Structures are given as structure tokens and as C-alpha cells.
Amino acid sequence: MADPSTFAATTAGEPAKTDNRWRPYRAVLASRLRSQRSYRTSFRFDMVGAMLAGLVQLGEIWVVFHNAKVLGGLDFNAILLVFGLANAAWAIAEVAVGHVDSLPALIRAGTVDVYYLRPQPLLAQLITGDIQLRRLARVAVGLICVVAALIVNPIQWTVATVVMLAFSLLFGTVIFACLFVTAAGLQFFLINGSEATNAFVYGGSYASQQPAAIWPGPMKIIFGFLFPMAFCAYLPALQILGLPGSPLLPAWLAWLLPVAAAWAVLAAGAVWRIGVRHYQGGGG
């Protein structure tokens, strides 16, 4: 619960205003970090699990490329870069905001009412209410794949290459975070729809790992632009590898990554706000 004096100090405009405003969030986050350090065995087990999860996903891609050497103009080395970038960005987003997927349970149990009563934005409370360090293992898998891909692929290193790598990791993370928030916003309507959320979020991750050139036109519109998944990793990887791309999704589009991320933020914000207003309370 927020300390009432914090809220009072903020509204009164004390000198230490910003410091006080963030104090409740910091206190909650610090407690979550401390709690994870206490259960070391469980924590290690979770880390290994998360790492294996990343490897199983890579295994699936490897099996596909075991049957077809080149898909959508990319070979296994090239798809390794797409997979690494998509995985790292997705995993960072999951560490930062992934726990908003606890919302369906809160809505179903009616406990989300308490969040509405606190003097902090609902989304800010949910995001800062938890942070799962075990999910960092997934980030590591993604980054290792990126490094491996940068070594095995012939790459012309320029400033643009470095900027594109940073773009992909930064704005890719923003797009995935928006996916989590959009899915959470939909929960206010679906009630028991955690499966839909999972599929939404994992579906986005799955789409972002694919060589988008294989998609028929309507899919390029949906996963290229409506949900800008191709922008997270596929388009940046084309830029980095110096590959041309395909009609509707040419490689130069990668430079519009910030625009795609801005679109994702706007859409996620709208869905979330509509969801929060739609909620009628758990009764009782």
C-alpha cells in the first residue's frame, strides 16, 4: 500500500517531490528483488529452465532448416541473427513488464479492485509490482545467439550496422512490451483469457522470428504493420546482413523502426485505457 504521506508531499509540491513520488515503486521493487535472492535453489532451477526454453525454441528452427537449407532468402546462419535479436528483445520486455500477465488472475479473484483504489496509475503499479530476475537467462540466450550470428555471418561493419543493432534491441523491446500491455488490456474483456494472452504474446514472438519474406500478402500487412513484428528482428537483420528483403517488406524499412515502435505504444496505450475504463469491479 502507498504511504499516504508520500501522496500528500507530492501534491504539496515539496522540494523532494520526484524522489517521494517514486518511493513506493522503489520500495516494492526492492522487496521483490530481495525475495528472489532468498530462495537460491529455486532461482537457479528457474534460470536453467529459462535457458533450456530458449534452446528448445532454437531447436525447432534448426529442425526446419534441417529440411530446407534456405527459407525466404535466409539460411540458418542468417536466421540465427533474427532469432537472437527477437529473443533478446522479447526476453528484456518480459523481464520488464512480463508480469502484467498476472492480471487475469487478479481480475478473476476481484483483487484488482485494490489496485484501482491506490493513488498510483494501475499500469505503473502492475509493472513495478514485480520483476523476475530468472527471466534474465532468456536474455542471455538471445544475446549469445546474436554474438554467434555476428561471428558466423559475413558482415560489413559500419556505423549504420551498430546503430541498427542498437535500434533492434531497443525498439524491438518496446514493441514486445507493448504486446504484453495490449494483451493485458484485452483481459478486462476476456475475463478468463490467460490462454489468449499467452498465445498473443508468444504468437508475436513466433512471428518475429520468422523470415517474413515467406508470408503471403495479407500476413505481411498483419504481422509486418498492424502488429509490427517483422520490425523487431527480421528487417534489422536484413539491414545488418546487407540482404534486399521482399516486396512490401524491403530492408530499408528497418530505419522506420522508431515509427513502428511509436505506433505500438499508441495502440497499446489505447487498448489499455479502454480496458481499464471497461472494468466494472469484482463485486462482493
Place this chain on the structure above:
Amino acid sequence: MPSAIRPWFRLLRASFAAQTRYLPAALGGLIANLTFGFLKAAVLFATVRAAGGEVGGYDLATMSSYVWLSQALLGTVNLGADSDLADRVRTGDIAIDFARPLDVQTSYLAVDLGRSFFALGPRAIPLILLGALTTGIAFAPPAGVLLGLVAVALAAVLSFLGRYAVNILGLWLVETRGVRTLYMLVSSFLAGLFVPVPLFPDWLKMLANATPFPSLLQTPIDVLSGKVSGAAALLAVLWQVFWIVVVGAAGQLLTRRGRLKLEVQGG
């Protein structure tokens, strides 16, 4: 209805009825299955084309059947790692279940099957129709489809028994989240959820076939679509029964052992 099995039947019916209250959730799941279906179809069709029109015994038409049947069965054959039972084990509520006059494993099975059978309506049928209308689905002749439906029901039972065995490990581990996630990933991979098992390299195919997982998805799909037929189909279904006995017995054994160990705090 013989009175001996009536409680289980009532649990199944109640669980089925509960699901009808969550239709928007079923719609959400349907849209998700559809989305994954198109993404899966894109990759696997591209793989068939890149391999010269045929790969692992699949051409475009049979691959299309695989994609849509696998998506259609996902609501019924749950490859996820649901946490309801795990939560009850962790919080100690499982003690209440043990106090009931019904066997814990089979009563949870009845509840799970209610959910599984319900999913056939809003999940499986629309996906099969949509798949048939978009990239097409080939079905086995009527006798094969009938056997296929038996395989689907057996897969639903096996999927529950596997998840139950993993969840009940909580009697020793308390927190099973890590194990459950791992189980979900490995089982769905080896069941042939993302890539059909015949496309695996030989060593991985052998590994997969030594586990119960292909019986969860690959078998019902193969029998329904007629990719496997005749004596081979019958054998595949018997193989499912074998795994149900093995995994079910493991679950019973774990429950009995764990129950002796269970200590619940509070009054």
C-alpha cells in the same frame, strides 16, 4: 448411468458447464490458434517448397491438414502447463482434495475432460472449417475418422495424466513453475506441435518416439488425416493406451507416496 461412476460424470458435466460461461475466452483462444496456424502454415509450406514439393512424407496438401488439425486439437489436448493443481499443492489446499471421498487423480481428470470436450465446440470445429476453407484439409475415410476421434479422446486423457504427474511433484518440490515450463516446452516440441515428428532428424525422431509425447498430437492428427491407416493406425492407438497406463500409474504412485509426506500448516 451406473452409480459407481456418477460422481465423475457429474464433475465432467459441471466443468463443461463452467466453460460455457467463458465464451469470450474461448473466442480469444480461437483467434490465437488461428494466428499461430497461419504462421505455422507459412513456415511449413515454405519448407515443403524449398525441399522440392515433398518433405518427410508431406506434400502441400497433407501439410495443410497437419497444420489445421494440430491447431484445432490444441484446445482439447492441452500441451500447456496449467497451474490450478500446482497452486493447490503449493498452498496446501490439496489437503482438502485428499479429504474428499473421491480419488484425486481421476476426479481432476473428469474436470479436465469436461474442459477438453467443451473445446471441441468453439475451438476445434471453427478451426477445421476455417482451415478447410483457406488451405484445405484432407480427412481419412469414415472408419479412420472414427478411430481418429478415439485417438483424440485418448490424447486428451494422456495429456491430463502427464500434466498431473508433473504438478503432483509439487508435494516434494513445493514450487513447480520451472519444471512445468520445461515440461510444456519439451512435450509440445516432441509432440510435433511446431514441426511434425516425421520432419525430425533420425536421432531426434527416435528420441521422440521413446516418449509419450507424439501420442498427444502427432498420433491423433495422423489417424484423423489418414496419413497413418489400417493396422498401423490401430497400433498407434494401442500405443496411446499403453502410455495412458504407464503415465497414469506413475501419477497414482507419486500421489500415494507424496501423500504420506504431505504436511500442511495451519489449523
